[in-house]
Amino acid sequence: MPEKVHTYFSESEGEKIQKETLEKEEKAVASTVLKEEKKKNKKKKQQGKTEDSELKDGFLQVKTDSGDSHKNKKRKREEIVDRDTTDGASAHVGSKHVNGKVGKSNGDIQKEGDVKTKKSQQGDTRRHKNFKQQPSIASQTNFNSLRERAKFLYETRKKLPIFASAEEIRSNMRKNDVMLLIGETGSGKSTQIPQFLVDEAWCKPVDRVITQEDGTTKTVSVGGCIAITQPRRVAAISLARRVAEEMGTPLGSSSPASKVGYSVRFDTSTSPSTRVKFLTEGMLLQEMLHDPWLTKYSAIIVDEVHERGVNVDLVMGFLRNLVSGKREGRGGVPLKAVVMSATADMESLQGFFSEGLNTQEKEQAQEKAAGVSVCHIKGRQFPVKTIYSPEPVHDFVDAALKVIFQIHYKEPMPGDILVFLTGQETVEALEYLVNDYATGMDPALPKVLVLPLFAALPQAAQQRVFLPAPPRTRKIILATNIAETSVTVSGVRYVVDCGKAKIKQFRTRLGLDSLLVKPISKSAAIQRKGRAGREAPGQCYRLYTEKDYLALDETNTPEILRCDLSQALLNMKARGVDDILNFPFLTRPPREALEKALLQLLNIQALEETGQISSIGLHMAKLPLTPTLGRVLLAAVENGPDCLRDVIDIISCLSVENIFLNTTSEEKKEEAEVARRDLYRREGDHLTMLATVQAYAAENTDRKAWATRHMVSHRAMQSVMDVRKQLTTQCRQAKLLPHPDDKTASRSSGSTAPSPILILQSFLAGFATNTARIVPDGSYRTVVGNQTVAIHPSSVLFGKKVEAIMYNEFVFTNRSYARGVSAVQMDWVGQALARQE
Template sequence: MESRPPPAKRLKTSVWGSGQRRSYVFGHGMEQQRRELPIYRARAKLIGQLRYLDTAIIIGETGSGKTTQIPQFLYEACIGGYGVIGITQPRRVAAISLAARVAEEKKSELGTLIGYTVRFEDVSSHKSKIKFVTDGMLLREAMLDPLLRRYSVVILDEAHERTVQTDVLFGIVKSAQRKRKELNKMSLKVIVMSATMDVDLFSQYFNQAPVLYLEGRQHSIQIFYTKEPQTDYLHASLVSIFQIHQEAPSSHNVLVFLTGQEEIEAMSRTCRQIAKNLPQGSCQMTVYPLYASLPHLQQLRVFQPGQKDCRKVILSTNIAETSVTIPGIKYVVDTGMVKAKRYNPESGLEVLAVQQVSKAQAWQRAGRAGRQRSGICYRLYTEEEFEKFLNMTVPEMQRCNLANVMLQLLAIGVPNILTFDFISKPSPDAMRAAIEQLKQLGAVKHKDNQIFLTVLGKKMAAFPLEPRFSKTLLVSSEFHCTEEILTIVSLLSVDSVLYSPRAQQEEVLSARRKFISSEGDHMTLLNMYHAFKSVQGQKEWCRENFVNSRNMMMVMEVRRQLRDICLKLGISLDSSRSDTGNIRRCLAHSLFLNAAELQLDGSYVSLDSRHPVAIHPSSVLFHSKPSYILYNELIHTSKCYMRDLCVVDPEWLYEAAPEYFRRKLKGAKT
């Protein structure tokens, strides 16, 4: 461990540019692997320092072992006394897989000494002393106990990702730490962990907390840049894949970072086609896509050993950027691009668009090549371009809709949400827009220049959902359709249950035709869920109908938990049966901020901002022209597309929020 980050060692090459290298030997056996992690050499010194620090910032490269080992070091050294050591993760898959790994290392059954809690899944018990949690779930715990009394240590991991929930947690744990000290309660130790060297902000925020640097990574990684800027990163990716394929041994697998499902599927087809036509005797290639909506069994294929003398090429979104170790990866090809959401509080539009990664993301991607052996990362941009990248990803807090954040802070009991101690304060416009949305939904009210939760708002905060979906469930009993709304909200709260491979579009359309509703995607999804239940979730039925069976099973679990919350809140669990009008009317009463109106020229505009929007080609309404529709989200590619649509009557919208629509809705009866 050093007091300063180790200097990078540069190696010049004639092909791509410059590289960085450090090497370590990889051992065998669980305990042997632990001992050969770079962090293990710093164990004694690290424990010695953490024992006496209230707050520390720990910086260590991807692969140094900080996430799995530091919680164990603290537990083994009895740092934290009788409380729980909590480790937050931005992603559920990371929380689950890390907990499983640490349980394996401790030879403990998952859910006993080592546990995890993610949204809609809790595998922990009163025996759990090391607990991996998604940052959102720790925030929900803070709603019930703002002092987080169960915890003696909170480790905020992957801090450089700057997710909105992690940013809020910074403020919550800082406040809990201070208040516990003021009340002479058991102290709370806060550890912030990051893979990036840009940590001044973290240190300053936590009152000049000391920064501890962990030297080294487990295996060497060499970085190569292009000599010239690339105008087409997809073409450059293809060239790089086959350059590696022609020159490297077949056991060296390749991970390529692309931006989304469509790019990945198109590249998969192209790679397979080219591989078929390579000269006889060439190494074989198997191409695996990896993205969030891919069926779980197909995701698992990337982790399985490849065939002998056959190279694995994995084409992935940023799902593989952190915490996931894919075996056998020797090469990483980084396009330098990612799809990210950005919210404009002035227009009210939240759009998903392709943009450049940050330096922190680029280093995370490179780190995937050095997990099990020395590796190489090809960056499809020049070193000069890389130097112009932002050091860190723009915090999600500064580019998202803050309605849920404001609701959570009010539920936790923050006295003045407008002056909350954010590590990176969002714009006043974004905060005002969020409060206005909550006001439109009936969740907040103003009194004496303060903002308070209404009775409805307190109930909304009880659900681990976006405010609009919480409202949907809470008003569903008025329309006697709670059972159907539970299903629809659950379907919209997990990754897509639909799997639509482009190579089989005709089969997909044919299979889906029997479920299609002219009333929109929500009703179509509801039909599919009922059909799935009627065949008791048969896997063969799922394959035939291109339904992601694992995600559909998750829908059932989410629905069960939301149903339990409804029962606790005294919501009547009625069913509308065949009356779909009541379901759509209920949706209009909660999703009215996401409404669009057909124009005379056949185009659509959003009612809130009058911004041009279009029906996404994947929607069942793509060839229809209903006068008024609700949408779940907007995606910006060549234009602003609406996804997950529902046909509604203008009268329902006006009935839901008369004051709001008096100025928004053309032609509504007053």
């Protein structure tokens, strides 16, 4: 069988080393997380050698220090977590670059995959540094080596499909303020466009005299910086890292001379010289609350518009107003915009911008009036053959099982299989079936390694998908739509697509979220299929007929049509958009949905009767919370600092993913019951969360072990602590909480803990309408609307009967559930509702 092994990698020296590593690993197949950790470390060292040996080749290069030592502690922790997440990707670097040699250039940057690879390299570099105990000189930025690296990278940049269009793009942007760019996967748009534009004359900062709201004037520097928005944090960070390398500049805050930075929640890394800044859409919206005219920027590049998250729609609306208005807040300096999408549904976007430009600039009637240019860039993908099911499929788990083994029997190695399913339940069902079937498989055949992948999966288990398969083994990744955009697994040549996904839809009339399995769109189907063609030609098996495919919607339903709009509208109100109904929505939500959200904001006193934003509302908009949770926080202020601190702890839990690990099996559930006994509170989930945060925070020796012991998600708890710190800091700045060194105000040791009653009453200020009372048959009915609702099985109150409940979320899956539930008294509910009248 050595043949098989040899076909996996070609012949360079570095790859041989890597191959040997893999063989060694096969002998020590690790089954426990602990073993995996060790193995990883071993491999990393090997990886380091691989890189060294390839240095002269130039495919990979160990980065010299980029001054990371200046970063604060928390950031380091996050980087380590980050690196670990993507660690496995580095193991694939070898094979990826081999592919580059035989057919495909290694230069095309694919945000989620390739750039992550860079990150892992840096992680490895840091490890080396620690190992070798390098002297402090290493913390200085080595500009020469940065320049050399950039020079080398330039050669690969030149081969990107987009590179030939650089001059056309520059020229378009000189003529027009807005450009729409359709660039398929692998075109290089996200990394190259900012570099094409940053040295343009219009991108220089200029001083302008601006009349402020109070009538006074002041001189302000306008422009000079380009922002590129991303839907996801990891993408923003890894793109920034890559572009910094290509530009030969240190990254972010590591040097005052750094020209490239990024900004995501909990992690902003910029310098006074930052000219290219990658940020999440949410972060740009946050910046706009403080700087509505985006005076720092000469251009905003909006990337991945086709994903149509609610934030990108808001950004687009604000941007349209900014490019078409009189620019008074910018001293007349234009703000340019590049809107980038992977799919070609851009005609509507063109209309969206040109409509605004026409109406606003009609009077000026100048022929050089900003128009909208459009640019198409070819992508770089390997062909993927589509195989449809000849018959409609009733049970896609069963159908997937058959197709998986059909591929496994028929198709040569290597070539991993990525299966798109709908959720944890289907993933685990198929995992069981594949493993069961594989036990009876002919031992002469390659083995299969089944790897589940979904967001709720613990980090260590997620990482397993990035490890290369042992020799003679085919990886079968069973994933939710996390693998559509957020996670890229290398080595995949076969995709199996069930054609469905769980999609959340907010039902305005009922105030209810539903999470149902629905057919995906054509563009999602194309996206899934594309995952088979990133490294080599591939195949996509669709578990539905071609007729079914043709009947699918063209694109995903924009999130703005599927979600509760209150947070979006509060942000708009805080930005000074008074007339919500006339806001330039890319897709206009139904009037009813807008009105419902406005009413909701009015109910929680975020708006005045006039529809103007209230001072409470303005405060809420600045908090990184949903309006309801923001309202709860402000209500807790009234109950004193001790209550506020506790409420912050609970809110922090509610605003991250589930802190308790899922218990799927019956034994696990019992196990969890025992492990969490000291955390459970009979008052409900809110106080249980409080107990959990406080116990976790009090654990000073080994929080990870504590989390494992209590079957609590360590990853989620880390996020909780981040949110908690952010909220606490914000409350201190707003003088809602005393400063920590203010002795008189710190929690006095003699006083009792704030009563659970005060805490729950604070919550009712935001959740008065999320309440239900028990009826004689023992079920619950909502106080407003009288609908049946059941306590979700994940709640500590599941199966319990109390007078009334308050809940964080009202979701419909196969029935209506209340999630995040606490027991309350009906008269509290009455009082809270009365206050809203």
